[in-house]
Each structure stands twice: as C-alpha cells, then as structure tokens.
Amino acid sequence: MDLEFLGGAREIGRSAMLIDDALLLDFGMDSGDPPRYPVRDVDPDAVVVSHGHLDHVGSIPALLSGDSRPPIHWTQPTYDLAMLLARDTLSLHGGTYDCPFTEAELARLTQVSETHGYREPFTVDTDAGRYELTFFDAGHVVGSAHVLVNDGDTRLLYTGDFHTEDQQLVSGTTARPDADVVLCESTYSDTTRPPRDELERAFADSLKATIWEGGTVVVPAFAIGRTQEVLCICEAHDLECYVDGMGKRVTELFLRPRNRDFLRDPDLLRRAKGNARFVDGRDGQRKRIATQNTVIVTTSGMLHGGPAMTYVPEIRTHPANKIALTGYQVEGTPGRELLETGSAPIDGRVMPVSAQVEGYDFSAHADREGLLAFLESYRDATVLVNHGDRCEAFAEELRAEGFDASAPAVGDVLTNVGR
Structure with missing residues (x-):
C-alpha cells in the first residue's frame, strides 16, 4: 500500500491522503486568510470521507470538475454537513479564491454520494484494485468515522478526528479494529483535560x-x-x-x-x-x-x-x-x-x-491520555502521526514508549507501507 500525504500532515487543516494513487481519504481546506488547499490536483477513482468538518470536506466538490465523477463514501450526517458547508461557502465566497468549486460541481455531489452506517463493510473498486472499507464510530461529531481500509495485504486504520470520552451528542469511541498501519490524529497530544x-x-x-x-x-x-x-x-x-x-x-x-x-x-x-x-x-x-x-x-x-x-x-x-x-x-x-x-x-x-x-476546552478531540489509551491497542502496528501542531514531537514520544511511529510531512510518499 502506497500513501501520499496531500495535506493535514504536521499541520491542522486541508486533510487529504491518497492511497495507491486511486483512493482518496478526505479532501479538506484550511479556512485561514488566505485559505489553503491540498497540495496538488488529484483524479481519484473513489473518495472516502471521515467527517463533516471544513478541514476534511471543504474541497470535495472541486473533485467533480471536468469529466471526473468518483463515488464519494461517507455517513449520512457527514454528507448532510458537507452539503451545508459547501452551500455556505458558495453563498459567502462563490467566484473567488476562497471557494474552490462552483454551483455545478456542488449539484454533482448529490449524484455520486454513497452513504454507509457504522460496522457495515463495503467494497470500492479502483484501477489499483479492490478495497474493503468499514466505518467505525469515532466519537468526534455526529457521523464521524474511523475508516478501516483493507487491500487484502494491509489493513490501514485512518482514525480521522476522534474522542475517547462521552460528549452530550455522541459517545466516545470504543472501536479498536485490527490494523497493520494506524494513521492517527494528534491535535491535543500535549494537553490533559479535566473530566x-x-x-x-x-x-x-x-x-x-x-x-x-x-x-x-x-x-x-x-x-x-x-x-x-x-x-x-x-x-x-x-x-x-x-x-x-x-x-x-x-x-x-x-x-x-x-x-x-x-x-x-x-x-x-x-x-x-x-x-x-x-x-x-x-x-x-x-x-x-x-x-x-x-x-x-x-x-x-x-x-x-x-x-x-x-x-x-x-x-x-x-x-x-x-x-x-x-x-x-x-x-x-x-x-x-x-x-x-x-x-x-x-x-x-x-x-x-x-x-x-x-x-472552556470543550474539544471534541481526544487529549493526550485519550490518544495514548487508543494507541495502546496498536503497539504492534506502524503508527503514522498527523493532524497536529507537534506531530514530530508526539511521534518521538511514542517511539520512546516502544511504538514504531513517525510523522510524514505534506508531499511525502510512503511505499509498501505495512509490509
């Protein structure tokens, strides 16, 4: 399994990762001034989305320009949130650099959407081969998912954003599916919050x-x-x-x-x-x-x-x-x-x-203790740290605890991961 990091690596915002030049995980934007987008144009065979926050879904309609019509897989709430955010972006910034898509591309999004529930495996066929995918409740926001990608040789768990503690709206994640590689967020890797x-x-x-x-x-x-x-x-x-x-x-x-x-x-x-x-x-x-x-x-x-x-x-x-x-x-x-x-x-x-x-820190992300508790189930896996301001430092701390951990940078391509 080859992984290319197009955004969200050693940073927060514009999350995007490409598997085998075929399967895209998230395609967000950083809504700063000026906004930032994933580092290169891509033409994936299929797209899988972890949850409906702008830094993970903000650029998705732009994938539907030209003749491209890749199916987009997500939970129902994530689809609904993506549509809401995209319409808001169009109404505020349509026709400017702050909006990377048009009304026509947004309309196409409804035609290619495929929604799935938690723990309901589905398959995606690409030019690189067939993948089995499963969503697990990530406990971050309504509809958020860990994404397990299995190509038959390697099982990659993309954690997306997650929380291990119960919130009012959603319960903390309890899912720990078997995986050979874990791409783990690290937003609050240096923070410990009260209960x-x-x-x-x-x-x-x-x-x-x-x-x-x-x-x-x-x-x-x-x-x-x-x-x-x-x-x-x-x-x-x-x-x-x-x-x-x-x-x-x-x-x-x-x-x-x-x-x-x-x-x-x-x-x-x-x-x-x-x-x-x-x-x-x-x-x-x-x-x-x-x-x-x-x-x-x-x-x-x-x-x-x-x-x-x-x-x-x-x-x-x-x-x-x-x-x-x-x-x-x-x-x-x-x-x-x-x-x-x-x-x-x-x-x-x-x-x-x-x-x-x-x-008040009502974050929907796991804090340091939550991250470590989650990763304890993956001591035998390769851990790739992303989505954070201190990814390299957290990876180093994990290595000191015996993990095989590293922090890829935006633009990095890792080949034969998990083998």
Whole structure:
C-alpha cells in the first residue's frame, strides 16, 4: 500500500491522503486568510470521507470538475454537513479564491454520494484494485468515522478526528479494529483535560452566576457539534438561551429522522432545542436580545465574524456581562487576542472589553491520555502521526514508549507501507 500525504500532515487543516494513487481519504481546506488547499490536483477513482468538518470536506466538490465523477463514501450526517458547508461557502465566497468549486460541481455531489452506517463493510473498486472499507464510530461529531481500509495485504486504520470520552451528542469511541498501519490524529497530544462532567458543571455554574448578577452571557461556539453541546448543557442546568447563526441549521439537520440514530440520545437534543429560542436575525432583534439577562449561543467560535460580532460589541462595556469561549482559539484569531489581551478587533478597530472573558476546552478531540489509551491497542502496528501542531514531537514520544511511529510531512510518499 502506497500513501501520499496531500495535506493535514504536521499541520491542522486541508486533510487529504491518497492511497495507491486511486483512493482518496478526505479532501479538506484550511479556512485561514488566505485559505489553503491540498497540495496538488488529484483524479481519484473513489473518495472516502471521515467527517463533516471544513478541514476534511471543504474541497470535495472541486473533485467533480471536468469529466471526473468518483463515488464519494461517507455517513449520512457527514454528507448532510458537507452539503451545508459547501452551500455556505458558495453563498459567502462563490467566484473567488476562497471557494474552490462552483454551483455545478456542488449539484454533482448529490449524484455520486454513497452513504454507509457504522460496522457495515463495503467494497470500492479502483484501477489499483479492490478495497474493503468499514466505518467505525469515532466519537468526534455526529457521523464521524474511523475508516478501516483493507487491500487484502494491509489493513490501514485512518482514525480521522476522534474522542475517547462521552460528549452530550455522541459517545466516545470504543472501536479498536485490527490494523497493520494506524494513521492517527494528534491535535491535543500535549494537553490533559479535566473530566468532561467537571468542565460542564463549572461552565454552567459560571453562566448561572452571571445571570444571577444581572448580566448577559455571549457564548461563541462552532456551528457543528459545539453549539449543540452547549444547548444540551443549558437544558440540563435549567438555563434558558438563545441560539443564533449556522448552529440553528445544524441542530435541525442532526434531528432529521435519517440522522437521529447517529446521536447518543436524540431526545436530549430535541429537549435542548425546545429549551432554546432561535434567532431569525430580523433588524434590531439581536441588539434587543443583547440587553436581556440571558445566554446567547452563537457563531463564530473564534470571533472571526458572524452574529457573535453583533452581540460582543453590545455587551463589551459592562463588567457584569460575560463572553464564554468554548473551544481552542487559534493564534491570530480575534478570540485568541481577546483571551490574551482583553481587547478584540471590532468594526475594524481594536477595542477594550470590560465584560468578563473565560475560556472552556470543550474539544471534541481526544487529549493526550485519550490518544495514548487508543494507541495502546496498536503497539504492534506502524503508527503514522498527523493532524497536529507537534506531530514530530508526539511521534518521538511514542517511539520512546516502544511504538514504531513517525510523522510524514505534506508531499511525502510512503511505499509498501505495512509490509
């Protein structure tokens, strides 16, 4: 089995790996400024997608330009999320470098999609031969999958992004299929988090304290997964809330009958949706909500823009108010600047924020302990570390623990892997 790394190696973003120049695993984009895409054009015979985040699916419609029509295999929620994200990218950036595809290519995506459930093997025929593939629940976001690829000689486990601890929406991964080679993410290889229930309780207590003191809480949250997690926490702790931005559409998408079986507890999300009030964005509505003694869950998670940047200016001057960030803030983003300096770029100017600012790590990725616990089942396998800021360091740490581990770089080609 030959592997070519087109993105996501020693970095986070634009994940893409090509097997035997025929089978493509993920084809994402890095949504930075400027955006980055996988390093070369490819014409695969088939595509397999691990989950519906932009850094794994953002460039997929571009594969359908010209005469190419490779089948694309994914779970139902991943397909639905990919379509939602692609439509959003088109509406915001269509016709620019920030959007690598057209409306016509997006329409073709519906024609080549093939959806599969967990632990239901399927075969893919390519010019390089036949592969048997199986999806396993990765516990990252709804519909996320580990991908097991078997060419008859080598079993490759592509972990995708995964979590080993239960979240509100999905249970932590328990799948440990036999594999000769493991391509493992390493996003939080240097982080150890407190137990999830402790973090959720501290978050809810903080929000309640602000509400009791007469303040307003703005909770910037990623639309896919994080918004719904926060809504479930609010429902569990009797906190009324508003929800704004793309997270509204994602919540409804997860509750579609065809996606409910991918949820840990569909009734929990249904109750959480019922507990929330959805904002429709009418003129003046957001400013009125910002004056209320309430919780507002809204995109974007790193304060790049979106409805959050309507609410934050409205509450920033009063110390009784609070901004509760719910995920990692990438260096250089407004959210990171706010956490580190107490100021944020607002309407083109860096402005001080008197409201309280807190950060909570509700990551959907395994932390260091989770990664090591997962890999313990693969001490006899070849481990390839990717999707992280310190892939080489983590591979070195694994080698010190007796693993056969390395960290390929973007552009690397590995031949006869697993033999």
